[in-house]
Amino acid sequence: MTDTTEKAAAFRATAGAAPAAPAPAPPRARVLRTVTPWLFLIAPLALLITFTYAPIANMVAYSFTDWDGVSPELHYTGVVNYAEIFTREDLFQVFFVSGYYLAASVVQIVAALYFATVLSFNVRFRNFFKGVLFFPYLINGVAIGFVFLYFFQDGGTLDSLLSLLGHHTDHAWLGTSTSANTSLAGVSVWRYMGLNFVLFLGAIQSIPGELYEAAELDGANRWHQFRHIIAPSIKPVISLTVILSISGSLSVFEIPYIMTGGATGTETFVIQTIKLAFQFNKTGLASAAAVVLLLIILAVTWLQRRLVPDDKVDLV
Template sequence: MASAAKTNKSERPFNFLRWAKSRKGQQTLIIIGFSIIPLLLLFTFTYFPFVKMAQFSFYDRNYIKVRGFVGLKNYIDVFKRPDIFKSLWLSLYYMGGAVVQLALALYLATIFCFGVKGGNFFKGCMFFPYLINGIAIGFIFKFFYTRGFVLDTVLQWIGFDLENLPYWLRDTSINNVSLVATSVWKYFGQNMVLFVGAMMSVDASLYEAAELDGANKWQQFKYIMLPSIKTIVMLNLIMSITGSLSAFEPPYVIMSGGGNGTATYFVKMHEVAHTSQKLGLASAMAIVLLIIIFIVTILQKLFFKYVFKNAEDEDKGAAAKREKKLAKLRAKEAAR
């Protein structure tokens, strides 16, 4: 009887309902159920459009009409056209700004970490710009930089003569710096808050121990704080550099569409895609930018690996030396 029942059970045809009610079935169904929605969203709104864009980049087309397959012509144009490729150089301004921004954020975060009266208030003030919408910031700075307005007035208070001040947005030698300054103003607070968060997680007893050993604040920063937060520093740097490659709001809003030599790669892309409706060329530009961002990120990773590897190598070397010394001592002892 028992064996008959057993064989019966094993031969019973697959019953979906029963399977679905079983523990294993429930597990599988829940996993599928929970992951299918995000995956579907990811696919429809990220990967599928991306594949389409990659496809567009090989065609000469606008939004509604395809004029024909042109192969790599769009890519060649991206590199050959001086106005497009030159706009990439403007990113250097923003990269420079990113470095300044990170240094400033790191400096302020360190100060906050060592304790400041009313620290939370100041932190809030500095983080606040990040919460303002980028378009609003654009309009704020449009007036900020207007001749004889905020910036000029403040500079006049501290003794500058209006005659000697440049036109912040008109002079092509300085207007990109003015624009970069707005993006530094916006993002440094956010970087700072991230740094403070990472620094807070460092064990306080380490500082105490270091202090007892006679380390000053700079040494504490250099040997305890910085190594502990290097992942966050790296993350912030990568985000800032890739962000500076795709700078868009400041030139677009403040300079009304990137006039006066401030058209960054993104602004140029926007113009090509929407004003001139060369969708193929714009898609090619986007893909080239993607590749550039990949390359820059990989380079940064390699760079940091190299920098931190050196430190580890020293440690390893030291350990090896110590081992050697110990081995020698042991050998001596054994010889005795």
């Protein structure tokens, strides 16, 4: 009986005792645990540094020289290239051209948000209209440039359509700076609206349907649903499209290069940079222009993130 009592007491003491602390990992295991993630990152980091950061560093270095892109010798010129960009009228003109595309991006975002909101509800032929709106984004930019080149030429498609409506005009749509930039900006709206439309539509369709049902029970119409449910819910997506639109308006290339080649005052920032580097052999000046474009995009992105932070929205 005594033995049984002692065994029971020993069992209770053992059961109530704190579990033994795990033995510390050996030094080799700790080193492997620390080094292993970096081993997986070696390849992507090497590619990122080789093809992204190293070229950017070279571009910044070239921007302070007079290198022509061919000669093995290059001379340090300080900030002369940057001063030339902001003082030469023909170089600074590209900022005004970007204003046309910036205004067009506002129209593009508003139109895409409108169609995404309308087609997110149950309307007839909505799948058909979704395809129609997104289809231009799938077409190659070079093909779009050639199509609209014939569309805007004298006696082309646009003039034929206007004549059918009884309005005869001899206006050269690509003949003056204002009309040409307006026409090219309109083509950009037609092409890229589908991308913003898809982004907005996906964000809107992720909103729980119970919110719409509750809003309808409270007597909210479509405008109230957009203002108090849709707009707050897709705020991060709107912020993203604003950044993409601003950066895109500064780096337009395909459509104006194909349709006008930068003539009649339609030269954009990218077209100008390419001409400086490969046509006039001013690689140093072209590098400075590219650095300015990069800094503008980074500044706009930083400013947008400060003014419109991505706050989490909890509607339920």
